[in-house]
Amino acid sequence: MVAIQTDSLVKRYGTQTAVDNVSITVEDGEIFGFLGTNGAGKSTTMMILTTLLKPTSGSAHVVGYDVVANPKQVRKNIGYVQQDTAVDEFLSGRDNLALQARLSHIPAGIRSARIDDMLAMVDLKERADDATVKYSGGMRKRLDIAGGLLHRPKVLFLDEPTVGLDIQTRQKIWEYIRRVHKEYNMTIFLSTHYMEEADKLCDRIGIIDSGRIRTVDSPSALKSSLGSEVITLQAAGSHKELAESVGTLSGVREISVDAEKITIYAYDGRAVIPRVFEESARLGTTIESISLKQPTLDDVFITYTGHDLRDDEQGYDRKKAYRKARELRA
Numbered sequence: 001m002v003a004i005q006t007d008s009l010v011k012r013y014g015t016q017t018a019v020d021n022v023s024i025t026v027e028d029g030e031i032f033g034f035l036g037t038n039g040a041g042k043s044t045t046m047m048i049l050t051t052l053l054k055p056t057s058g059s060a061h062v063v064g065y066d067v068v069a070n071p072k073q074v075r076k077n078i079g080y081v082q083q084d085t086a087v088d089e090f091l092s093g094r095d096n097l098a099l100q101a102r103l104s105h106i107p108a109g110i111r112s113a114r115i116d117d118m119l120a121m122v123d124l125k126e127r128a129d130d131a132t133v134k135y136s137g138g139m140r141k142r143l144d145i146a147g148g149l150l151h152r153p154k155v156l157f158l159d160e161p162t163v164g165l166d167i168q169t170r171q172k173i174w175e176y177i178r179r180v181h182k183e184y185n186m187t188i189f190l191s192t193h194y195m196e197e198a199d200k201l202c203d204r205i206g207i208i209d210s211g212r213i214r215t216v217d218s219p220s221a222l223k224s225s226l227g228s229e230v231i232t233l234q235a236a237g238s239h240k241e242l243a244e245s246v247g248t249l250s251g252v253r254e255i256s257v258d259a260e261k262i263t264i265y266a267y268d269g270r271a272v273i274p275r276v277f278e279e280s281a282r283l284g285t286t287i288e289s290i291s292l293k294q295p296t297l298d299d300v301f302i303t304y305t306g307h308d309l310r311d312d313e314q315g316y317d318r319k320k321a322y323r324k325a326r327e328l329r330a
């Protein structure tokens with residue numbers, strides 16, 4: 001079954017196209033990640049999918065209902081945790097959830113048990129009766145997530161659920177997401193600009209940039225789609241001679257050599273490494289160090305968008321490296 005489907009979805013704000021022809025399908029029970037930088041169009045897409053915004057053109061279905069024609073049915077079946085936390089600071093965590101439970105039409109008879117369940121799910125039971133003004137950012141986010149889960153939606157939308165939180169808190173939130181996904185077999189659609197989050201949490205990732213979907217696949221398929229692993233080695237003896245003979249091995253797509261190291265670009269590094277040792281033994285050189293680097297999701301992002309998620313200095317080198325990999329692939 002398909003949980004979410006969009007067909008040529010477009011949203012324009014004046015002359016600016018925030019969502020540009022987005023067509024994606026999310027299967028039932030998937031954790032789908034929407035990965036993109038600031039302004040990529042993640043929240044706008046999610047607001048259309050959650051019926052808060054009408055598309056300029058194209059269509060979207062969530063749990064089989066058209067978001068424009070049947071917004072009520074869509075809302076009944078989804079939970080939506082917005083990018084900015086929505087807790088009422090003057091109420092306790094429990095009272096925030098009670099308010100939300102009434103808004104979500106949860107029958108009075110099961111409300112308080114459901115609230116207790118959700119507070120336990122996000123580890124807030126002990127602080128449930130404190131005013132949320134005393135909660136940390138991570139606690140507020142957890143309360144928000146609990147609120148989105150109260151009516152046991154089929155699909156949960158999480159817009160940047162861990163932005164601005166420290167790594168420990170982020171990992172905790174990943175744990176809750178995994179737990180609800182597993183316990184309720186919930187479909188989860190989350191947006192993020194954290195590579196690690198997309199990589200570790202998501203079954204599939206859609207990379208969105210300037211409103212357009214650049215690619216969709218599982219993290220591992222995306223990484224191997226780059227088809228380029230990098231082996232770096234240092235040998236005692238002539239690098240040049242060794243590089244020449246390694247360059248003729250099958251599976252080696254490119255090799256570069258300087259006084260310090262030999263860099264080998266290979267489709268399958270693990271298959272190439274033993275043959276590199278054989279060649280060095282044949283030539284009587286000794287390999288002093290060798291390492292294998294597989295492409296990361298950062299590399300994938302750069303390859304498909306032409307820019308880095310982070311504007312650091314390292315990014316510049318990676319950008320260059322992956323422009324090169326792209327040229328090689330072409």
Ligand SMILES: Nc1ncnc2c1ncn2[C@@H]1O[C@H](COP(=O)(O)OP(=O)(O)OP(=O)(O)O)[C@@H](O)[C@H]1O
Binds near residue numbers: 040045193
């Ligand atoms: N109400 C609006 N009016 C005009 N332009 C808007 C509006 N909302 C968003 N935009 C523009 O649409 C583009 C996409 O914005 P959106 O909020 O969907 O991006 P995002 O991927 O969620 O970014 P972020 O990571 O910063 O949350 C941006 O260029 C933004 O400036």
Ligand SMILES: [Mg+2]
Binds near residue numbers: 042043083159
């Ligand atoms: Mg956003």
